[in-house]
Amino acid sequence: MSEFDFDLFVIGAGSGGVRASRVAAAHGAKVAVAEEYRVGGTCVIRGCVPKKLLIYGAHFAEDLKDARRFGWNVPDCGFEWTTLRDNVLGEVDRLEGLYGNTLNSHKVEVIRERATVTGPHGVKLASGREITAKVILIATGAWPIVPEIDGAEHGITSNEVFHLDECPSRIVIVGGGYIANEFAGIFHQFGAQVTMVNRGSDLLRGYDEQIRDRLLQISMTKGINFRFNAKMERIEKRDDGTLCLHFESGDPIAADIILFATGRRPHSDGLGLETAGVELNEKGAIKVDEYSRTSCESIYAVGDVTDRLQLTPVAIREGHAFADTVFGGNKRKVDYSCVPSAVFSHPPLAGVGLTEAQAKNQYGTVKVYTSDFRPMKNVLAGREERALYKMVVDASTDKVVGLHMIGPDAPEILQAAAVAVKAGLTKQDFDDTVALHPSMAEELVLLK
Numbered sequence: 001m002s003e004f005d006f007d008l009f010v011i012g013a014g015s016g017g018v019r020a021s022r023v024a025a026a027h028g029a030k031v032a033v034a035e036e037y038r039v040g041g042t043c044v045i046r047g048c049v050p051k052k053l054l055i056y057g058a059h060f061a062e063d064l065k066d067a068r069r070f071g072w073n074v075p076d077c078g079f080e081w082t083t084l085r086d087n088v089l090g091e092v093d094r095l096e097g098l099y100g101n102t103l104n105s106h107k108v109e110v111i112r113e114r115a116t117v118t119g120p121h122g123v124k125l126a127s128g129r130e131i132t133a134k135v136i137l138i139a140t141g142a143w144p145i146v147p148e149i150d151g152a153e154h155g156i157t158s159n160e161v162f163h164l165d166e167c168p169s170r171i172v173i174v175g176g177g178y179i180a181n182e183f184a185g186i187f188h189q190f191g192a193q194v195t196m197v198n199r200g201s202d203l204l205r206g207y208d209e210q211i212r213d214r215l216l217q218i219s220m221t222k223g224i225n226f227r228f229n230a231k232m233e234r235i236e237k238r239d240d241g242t243l244c245l246h247f248e249s250g251d252p253i254a255a256d257i258i259l260f261a262t263g264r265r266p267h268s269d270g271l272g273l274e275t276a277g278v279e280l281n282e283k284g285a286i287k288v289d290e291y292s293r294t295s296c297e298s299i300y301a302v303g304d305v306t307d308r309l310q311l312t313p314v315a316i317r318e319g320h321a322f323a324d325t326v327f328g329g330n331k332r333k334v335d336y337s338c339v340p341s342a343v344f345s346h347p348p349l350a351g352v353g354l355t356e357a358q359a360k361n362q363y364g365t366v367k368v369y370t371s372d373f374r375p376m377k378n379v380l381a382g383r384e385e386r387a388l389y390k391m392v393v394d395a396s397t398d399k400v401v402g403l404h405m406i407g408p409d410a411p412e413i414l415q416a417a418a419v420a421v422k423a424g425l426t427k428q429d430f431d432d433t434v435a436l437h438p439s440m441a442e443e444l445v446l447l448k
């Protein structure tokens with residue numbers, strides 16, 4: 001008989017928490033997971049999944065238009081936000097059910113309550129029940145940051161955007177990162193007038209400069225408005241219910257919706273972590289070692305709450321590696337090198353490895369190959385939009401150290417190419433591969 005109620009108690013049933021629970025249970029551990037909201041976490045409930053479905057929905061705007069050039073007789077089509085919204089939310093419900101089934105089939109006890117830490121081996125549920133566990137895993141994710149300006153309560157975040165009663169005709173999106181660019185594309189395609197407000201002069205810091213510039217140029221051509229170096233002052237709610245964003249200088253912008261996409265803070269507040277001596281960094285992220293162990297021996301943390309790389313597949317790997325290490329007798333670390341990522345903007349962009357600037361810093365001399373082309377489909381559709389692929393190569397070894405692209409299906413293409421970059425293949429290896437014609441991806445093996 002164990003001296004604890006559970007071998008593992010997980011707080012948070014998102015991507016990292018669910019994977020850790022299920023794998024630890026498969027290794028024979030007695031596991032419980034507490035979730036105060038919905039099983040599935042940010043990715044499934046109010047992030048990647050519903051966002052991607054909205055992206056698909058948004059794409060029809062241009063696809064239906066282009067279809068006419070391909071001979072289809074497409075009458076004027078209307079778009080109904082509520083139909084898409086309800087179907088997306090229905091799919092989210094279905095997936096939440098599947099996540100719950102997975103946990104049940106692995107005999108993980110799911111406790112639908114908020115849980116807080118009371119010590120190295122103790123947790124307390126909102127109902128007052130006290131539970132002990134040999135190991136505790138914190139997987140509580142992150143939460144949108146709302147800038148501190150007067151009237152900020154009139155704005156929304158990505159938590160609310162999937163539930164809007166109607167599609168706005170004017171939307172202001174604050175921020176220039178992942179969420180801002182993705183929703184700018186979505187609402188623009190749904191016919192809204194979109195203005196992106198950025199505190200600096202750069203979009204998508206961290207991505208390759210040429211690719212970011214191409215997104216900006218395409219977005220502007222499509223009709224998305226930008227306000228750079230903007231200092232917000234306050235949001236005013238007018239009598240007719242509309243909003244107005246005021247700046248320290250420059251004209252105010254009127255909108256139906258103001259969406260804050262200004263980063264996400266680790267969700268570590270009020271969890272009682274101090275009772276177990278779990279240390280946080282200056283951003284509120286839980287400090288962990290390479291095995292996801294915190295400053296308290298029996299408490300671990302994975303996913304966005306640790307703010308290593310705020311990406312779902314990374315949280316899943318961290319959860320899996322934790323479970324294998326602690327319960328599977330297989331000590332494993334996560335390899336954070338060459339993690340591919342994508343922004344599902346319109347068009348999407350994706351990258352893996354080093355940007356040109358990073359590679360120059362690291363290797364000194366690099367060779368850069370680009371292909372700047374108009375995809376065949378865009379040509380026939382009469383669409384000027386060009387794709388850009390960029391390969392960064394270490395000049396001394398011929399090794400491909402970075403691959404970056406913007407254009408239709410860029411994330412789908414990059415995922416496959418990321419295998420080659422991760423494996424350390426050379427430019428010559430790409431050149432030695434025969435092109436698959438006609439495709440956009442063939443540009444990768446034809447770079448000159």
Ligand code: NDP
Pocket residue numbers: 147148174175176177178179180182198199200202203204205261262263264309310311341342343344
């Ligand atoms: P990002 O970190 O991508 O971008 C935040 C943006 O907000 C930046 O442009 C930043 O400007 C700006 N900003 C930050 N604070 C303020 C402020 N106080 N006032 C005005 N602007 C501000 O965050 P997101 O919210 O877009 O996304 C959160 C995270 O979620 C991402 O980092 C990503 O890891 C993940 N995510 C991943 C997706 C994917 O994989 N496709 C999709 C969506 C989210 P500056 O550049 O000056 O700092």
